Amino acid sequence: MTSLSTVRQQVLAGIDSHLVRRLAGPLLILLAAYGIVPLVADQYVIESLLLPFLSLSLAAVGLNLLTGSAGQLSLGTAAFMAVGAYGAYNVVLRLPWVPMLLAFVLGGIAAAAIGIVFGLPSLRLRGFYLAVSTLAAQFFVQWVFTKFSWFSNDNTSGVITAPQLRAFGLVFSEPTARYLFCLTVVMLLGLAAERLLATTTGKHFIAIRDNELAARIIGVPVLKTKITAFALSSFIIGVAGALWAFAYIRTVEPHGFNLDRSFQILFIIIIGGLGSIRGSFLGAAFIVVLPLVLSRLGSAIFGGIFDSGVVEMCQRMIIGVLIILFLILEPDGLAAVGRRLGPTLRRLLWRQ
Amino acid sequence: MTIYAANKPQLPAAITSGQALLEVHDIAVVYDDAMQAISDVSLRVPAGTITSLVGANGAGKTTTLRAISNLLIALRGRVTAGRICFDGQDVARLRPSQLVRQGLVQVLEGRHCFPHLTVEENLLTGATARGSTPRESREDLQRVYRIFPRLRERRSSRSGLTSGGEQQMVAIGRALMTRPRLLILDEPSMGLAPLVVRDIFEVLRALNAKEGLSILIAEQNSTLALRYADHIVVVENGRDVLAGSAKDIRENHNLERFYLGEAALTLADPDTKIDPSGSAGISTHGE
Numbered sequence: 186m187t188s189l190s191t192v193r194q195q196v197l198a199g200i201d202s203h204l205v206r207r208l209a210g211p212l213l214i215l216l217a218a219y220g221i222v223p224l225v226a227d228q229y230v231i232e233s234l235l236l237p238f239l240s241l242s243l244a245a246v247g248l249n250l251l252t253g254s255a256g257q258l259s260l261g262t263a264a265f266m267a268v269g270a271y272g273a274y275n276v277v278l279r280l281p282w283v284p285m286l287l288a289f290v291l292g293g294i295a296a297a298a299i300g301i302v303f304g305l306p307s308l309r310l311r312g313f314y315l316a317v318s319t320l321a322a323q324f325f326v327q328w329v330f331t332k333f334s335w336f337s338n339d340n341t342s343g344v345i346t347a348p349q350l351r352a353f354g355l356v357f358s359e360p361t362a363r364y365l366f367c368l369t370v371v372m373l374l375g376l377a378a379e380r381l382l383a384t385t386t387g388k389h390f391i392a393i394r395d396n397e398l399a400a401r402i403i404g405v406p407v408l409k410t411k412i413t414a415f416a417l418s419s420f421i422i423g424v425a426g427a428l429w430a431f432a433y434i435r436t437v438e439p440h441g442f443n444l445d446r447s448f449q450i451l452f453i454i455i456i457g458g459l460g461s462i463r464g465s466f467l468g469a470a471f472i473v474v475l476p477l478v479l480s481r482l483g484s485a486i487f488g489g490i491f492d493s494g495v496v497e498m499c500q501r502m503i504i505g506v507l508i509i510l511f512l513i514l515e516p517d518g519l520a521a522v523g524r525r526l527g528p529t530l531r532r533l534l535w536r537q
Numbered sequence: 538m539t540i541y542a543a544n545k546p547q548l549p550a551a552i553t554s555g556q557a558l559l560e561v562h563d564i565a566v567v568y569d570d571a572m573q574a575i576s577d578v579s580l581r582v583p584a585g586t587i588t589s590l591v592g593a594n595g596a597g598k599t600t601t602l603r604a605i606s607n608l609l610i611a612l613r614g615r616v617t618a619g620r621i622c623f624d625g626q627d628v629a630r631l632r633p634s635q636l637v638r639q640g641l642v643q644v645l646e647g648r649h650c651f652p653h654l655t656v657e658e659n660l661l662t663g664a665t666a667r668g669s670t671p672r673e674s675r676e677d678l679q680r681v682y683r684i685f686p687r688l689r690e691r692r693s694s695r696s697g698l699t700s701g702g703e704q705q706m707v708a709i710g711r712a713l714m715t716r717p718r719l720l721i722l723d724e725p726s727m728g729l730a731p732l733v734v735r736d737i738f739e740v741l742r743a744l745n746a747k748e749g750l751s752i753l754i755a756e757q758n759s760t761l762a763l764r765y766a767d768h769i770v771v772v773e774n775g776r777d778v779l780a781g782s783a784k785d786i787r788e789n790h791n792l793e794r795f796y797l798g799e800a801a802l803t804l805a806d807p808d809t810k811i812d813p814s815g816s817a818g819i820s821t822h823g824e
Contacts, residue, residue, distance in 0.1 A: 385665045392651045392662050399649035402606055403711055404637030404666025462655070 210527065218368055223361045231360040236433040238473045239367040240425050245453040245465035246371075246378050247421030252451070253460035254415035256394025257307050258315055260278025261300075261322035262422055263446035267298040268326060270430035270437055271336050274345050278338055286352045289370070289431075293423040299326065300419025307411050311397075323444055330439035347431040350488055363432045370428060377460045381417065390414055391460070398406060409476060451506045456508060458518025467519035540707055556625065558719055558751050559605065559641075564619030565775075566600050574600040574614065575775040582719060582753050582768075587745050589766035589783075590755040596795035597775040598755035599646055600721050605753075608641045623719065637666050640718035646755075647727060648704040652697025655701065656688055659696045659707050663714030674714070681710040684740055703735035709737065713744075719751045720744075727756055733789055738765050 205387020228237060248262050257515045273292030276283055285289070303322035307315050330336050331343045338345065348356035349365055381387050388411045392400040401407050430437040472492060483496040515522055552685065559582040566575040568726050569808045577599040590598050602708075603609055604616050607628050620627040620634045623641050642663075651659050660681055666675035682689035685706040691699050696707050705725060712720055722741070726734040742765055756762040762769060771779040779786070 388654060388658055388662060388665075391653050395651035395653055396649050397609070397612065399645055399651065399708075401611060401633050401644050401660070402608060402637075402645060402649075403636040403663055404642070404715060405662060406634050406666075 199235065213371070218372075223365065226364070226372070228360045228363075231364045232433075234473060234477065235364050236360075237429075238365060238469055239364075239371045240289070240429040240433050241450060241453060241473060242466045243371045243374060243425035243428060244303045244355065244422050244450050245457065245469050246375055246462055247418045247425060248377055249454045249460065249462065250381070250390070250421065251414050251418035253454055253464075254394060255390035255411065255418075256397075256524075257304070257411060257414060258312055259319040259418075260316045260444065260447050260451070261303055261319035261326075261442065262450045263298045263442040264303075264326035265300055265419045265422040266426025266446065267330060267418075267439060267442035269293055269426030270442070271330055271345065272296065272423065273348060273427040274338075274437075275336060276431065278349055284352065284380075285350065285431075289424055289427045292427045293420040294422025294424065297416040297420040298420075300415045301412055304412060304415025304419075307364050307415065308408055316521075320444075323447055325437045337350060341440065346434060347435045347437065350431050362450065365434045366521060367428050370424065370530040374424060375462055375466075375508075382446045382462070386410065386413060394460075452508070454518075456518055458520030460520065461520035463523060464518050464520030465514045467523060471519060475504060475507070476500060538694065542570075554783040556809060558584040558623045558624055558695050561601065561605065561752065562620045562622075564601070564604055564621060565617045565792055566597075567617050568609075568612070568614040568773070573775065577619075577776045578772055579619075579777055580753075580770040580780065581629070582751055584751050586747045586767040586769065587741070587752045587754065587765060588768040589762035590753065590770050590772060591759050592755075592757070592772040593764045593804055594757065596772045598757075598772055599723055600775075601772065602643060602721055602753070602755055604628075605721060606636060607631060607643065634666060637670065637715050637717075640716070641721070642712040642715045642719075643718040643767075644705075644712050644725065646706045646723035648701060648708055650696040650699075650704045650707050653693065656696050656699065656703075656707055657692040660688070660710050660714050663711040667715040669714070669716075673716075677714045677716065681713055684713070684744075685710055702737075705729060705733075705737060711739075717750065718781045719753065724757060725754065726756065726761060729811050734761070741765065810814045 187337065214529070222235070244262060244266055245264075251257050251259055257317065269289075269292040271292075271380055272295035273288045275286075276288035276291045277285060280288075298324065306318040310318055334341055337343045350363060352366065355362075357363050382390070389405050392403075392405050393407060393410055393414075397407065400410075426442070433442070453468035453472050454465055456470070456471055457466070458464025479500045480497075482501055484493070487496050487499075539657075559578045559580075561578060563577055563579050564575060565573070567573050568756065578597060578601050580601070580675060581800060590601060590620075592598050596608060600609075600614070603612065603614070605621055605623075609615055616629065621635065623631075623639065628636065634643075650660065653664070657678065661674060664677055669677065681699060682692070685704055688706055688710055691703060696704060701705070709720075709722070709725070720741075725737055725741075728735070741754070743753055745752055747794065748757070754762065754766065763786065768784050769779075769781060769783050771786075772775050
């Protein structure tokens with residue numbers, strides 16, 4: 186018995202240290218995100234880097250559930266963001282007694298409903314054909330918000346100005362406050378998405394992506410699973426759209442949610458790593474930060490010599506080349522690089 | 538060929554009497570509303586037997602099996618004539634997921650795993666599809682690991698990284714997790730080493746003998762089919778052209794050579810001799 190209990194102790198100790206090691210990285214990141222960033226980051230960094238980074242990360246998390254995990258290609262991401270943003274805006278506008286957080290949730294639910302409608306073709310269509318049908322969502326939603334001014338409180342061009350962020354009796358108007366608000370929402374939904382992938386539903390997503398026929402024949406409810414994937418994904422993307430509108434740019438027009446935005450988020454998950462929640466954040470960081478860094482570098486070095494338009498074009502080309510190179514060298518995305526570097530870093534840290 | 542199709546020998550009375558677990562009556566299948574894949578196939582799987590569907594490439598074996606699992610809609614095909622009954626129920630009215638709950642499960646041709654899920658996660662999809670309780674899932678997992686000890690060793694490997702034989706075991710194990718009454722396998726021997734194939738067929742035979750699991754196997758390799766099956770149905774050009782007990786068919790050399798092609802049986806394998814007792818199948822030297 187004594188040997189058994191010592192074995193158990195050893196096992197428990199093993200689990201403990203294993204858990205601590207696994208949680209150390211995320212905890213450090215959280216500590217930095219909540220404790221250090223708000224002290225260090227100035228308004229520019231928050232407004233033009235962190236807020237778009239967080240909103241796009243969340244949208245990428247949503248799309249990654251659908252495209253990365255469940256294998257359903259979608260080009261309607263920006264449309265679902267728009268539905269979330271305009272949905273939340275209209276709830277706040279027309280039902281002033283509804284708390285703003287609940288309005289975000291309702292915006293997300295509106296996006297989920299639209300996502301289900303445009304996800305129905307996925308029962309018959311696959312791959313590029315499905316992408317084309319989600320493209321319909323992209324054009325339809327943008328058209329609706331431009332055409333029917335009711336959605337934008339009778340603004341003829343469809344522009345809405347989001348009210349101040351409020352939750353729990355607090356007003357989040359300072360950039361730092363908006364950053365913390367965004368961070369919390371993104372973190373909670375990110376964790377929820379990560380948990381989801383560990384559940385049976387998450388496994389069914391992967392089963393359908395890996396082999397739809399085999400999933401069907403073993404009895405995975407393909408129809409239900411696909412619709413669930415569209416609904417959950419669109420919900421998260423809708424909330425991301427609401428964050429984008431309320432916390433980041435605050436004056437939104439339908440044109441801001443165009444096809445370019447959908448492609449941008451698709452590129453984020455491809456570069457970050459399909460099917461990886463962590464990859465969504467890494468990809469978003471890459472797509473948001475790199476252009477700014479290049480632009481700073483470009484204008485600092487070549488600003489005096491070349492026309493700013495030329496520098497701008499060169500940046501785009503450099504980004505394109507980098508993406509291609511990166512995808513050739515690491516087809517599984519930034520998340521795979523992280524997976525490989527993670528253990529090495531951890532070992533280095535824990536040895537000291 | 539059609540001459541022989543018309544003279545199709547009748548099934549022995551012992552097989553036709555009573556209702557079989559699976560009955561396929563004169564089905565025809567068309568893909569894309571244009572391509573006739575099967576024009577007239579009938580077969581029956583009596584409970585507790587191993588039945589093998591034998592035929593060359595393109596004869597219609599896979600299409601027949603897909604019709605039985607009601608998978609054709611997903612493949613743009615449909616049954617245009619005939620009827621398929623599993624345990625007295627019309628299969629056409631049941632979705633594949635409902636069929637699994639009723640006890641009919643199929644292992645597709647070519648080792649269809651979910652490569653990004655681990656071996657154990659692959660197996661568990663069978664349990665969740667059936668609606669097993671956690672306790673049942675655990676029991677069934679242990680059972681599958683007893684049947685395929687290799688899978689226990691590889692339980693936490695991604696199934697995409699396991700060998701072909703292991704993937705076939707995963708596919709069969711996943712089907713067993715649904716606690717089937719009828720297990721359908723499409724060419725389980727395809728692309729596998731002879732020893733692995735033998736192991737898999739021995740497992741199937743043991744499941745049939747010990748647990749009374751009914752099995753329907755489509756198999757191009759007629760030697761294997763004759764060795765392990767109780768009943769044989771031969772399909773050719775979308776029709777069933779011959780049916781009978783494996784013993785009958787073994788003894789009828791002319792028909793074998795005619796329907797099973799030049800490579801079949803005695804011609805290709807001169808060492809093969811017929812077991813006089815008839816029940817244990819064909820024994821070969823070296824076994």
